[in-house]
Amino acid sequence: ADISTTLAGVKLPNLLFNASGVCCQTEADLKLMVESESGSLITKSATYEQRDGNPSPRYNPLPGGIGSINSMGLPNEGYEYYLNYAKNYDYSSKKPLFISLSGLSLADNVKMCEAFVAADLPCVLEINYSCPNVPGKPQMGYDFEAMEHSLSVLAPIINKPFGIKLPPYFDIAHFDQAAAVFNKFDNLAFVTCINSVGNGLAIDFETEEALIKPKDGFGGLGGLMILNTALANVNAFHRRLPGKQIIGVGGVVSGKEAFLHVLAGASAVQIGTTLKEEGPAVFARVAKELSDIMIAKGYKTLEDFRGKVKTL
Numbered sequence: 001a002d003i004s005t006t007l008a009g010v011k012l013p014n015l016l017f018n019a020s021g022v023c024c025q026t027e028a029d030l031k032l033m034v035e036s037e038s039g040s041l042i043t044k045s046a047t048y049e050q051r052d053g054n055p056s057p058r059y060n061p062l063p064g065g066i067g068s069i070n071s072m073g074l075p076n077e078g079y080e081y082y083l084n085y086a087k088n089y090d091y092s093s094k095k096p097l098f099i100s101l102s103g104l105s106l107a108d109n110v111k112m113c114e115a116f117v118a119a120d121l122p123c124v125l126e127i128n129y130s131c132p133n134v135p136g137k138p139q140m141g142y143d144f145e146a147m148e149h150s151l152s153v154l155a156p157i158i159n160k161p162f163g164i165k166l167p168p169y170f171d172i173a174h175f176d177q178a179a180a181v182f183n184k185f186d187n188l189a190f191v192t193c194i195n196s197v198g199n200g201l202a203i204d205f206e207t208e209e210a211l212i213k214p215k216d217g218f219g220g221l222g223g224l225m226i227l228n229t230a231l232a233n234v235n236a237f238h239r240r241l242p243g244k245q246i247i248g249v250g251g252v253v254s255g256k257e258a259f260l261h262v263l264a265g266a267s268a269v270q271i272g273t274t275l276k277e278e279g280p281a282v283f284a285r286v287a288k289e290l291s292d293i294m295i296a297k298g299y300k301t302l303e304d305f306r307g308k309v310k311t312l
């Protein structure tokens with residue numbers, strides 16, 4: 001079946017790619033993504049300066065394959081590394097490049113966006129408003145006024161289609177308030193839902209210890225256990241953002257969850273925890289599983305069922 005898609009006006013040979021943060025911090029990581037069967041790739045969220053991030057252990061899968069917890073602390077090579085990567089990227093490769101930016105201040109986001117705009121590259125920007133793991137930095141995604149102000153500055157600078165990475169919301173009024181902000185920005189072409197469910201706590205039963213070191217063990221939750229929150233956020237914004245697209249992320253362990261994300265309204269699907277645990281071979285597996293599901297259900301393209309979840 002045809003699992004290709006178009007996102008922000010860019011053609012993706014298939015709808016799958018990595019969630020920012022996984023398999024994308026260094027050129028070696030990104031090479032694995034380029035060589036994989038993913039339809040696209042996105043870089044690790046960049047800050048203005050290089051960051052080591054939080055002390056390890058800072059990532060852990062949870063027992064029984066239910067998910068993961070992380071408090072990486074935005075480790076990255078600094079934005080110029082990713083700007084250089086974007087300048088040298090082979091855009092004829094059919095696999096579009098996305099760049100994640102996560103400035104620690106609006107001023108930093110402005111400087112990074114201006115540098116990418118000045119370079120005038122075909123890559124697509126995803127502004128991360130939802131990092132839950134920088135101690136002392138509350139995430140923008142939960143501050144609607146700050147997010148609106150940031151977008152009012154950045155959208156005109158970027159001046160072409162771009163996206164934002166959002167935290168999960170859990171209140172219908174918050175879906176409404178967030179959508180009211182996003183609908184003000186015409187070149188805000190997509191929203192990526194969801195980032196990890198912030199500040200969970202994983203404790204080892206035997207040792208009675210927290211699984212990760214930073215923040216007393218508090219970290220973002222990912223994997224299968226966040227699937228249903230992810231589907232709700234994808235569908236809530238699919239319903240509320242006419243003319244914009246949704247990238248679905250959260251809980252994709254097989255073609256079945258990718259199918260559900262598209263049914264909820266996703267135009268593309270990112271994989272985080274399962275990519276971290278399985279490696280880049282996950283893309284060929286999930287692509288085949290999704291294609292087989294579509295054939296079994298009689299769907300030829302993603303448009304045949306995108307957003308068509310039935311209510312009772």
Ligand SMILES: O=C(O)c1[nH]c(=O)[nH]c(=O)c1Cl
Nearest residue numbers: 071072073074131133196220
């Ligand atoms: O701790 C991180 O680096 C991190 N971890 C996440 O789960 N989401 C993010 O956006 C980031 Cl930036």
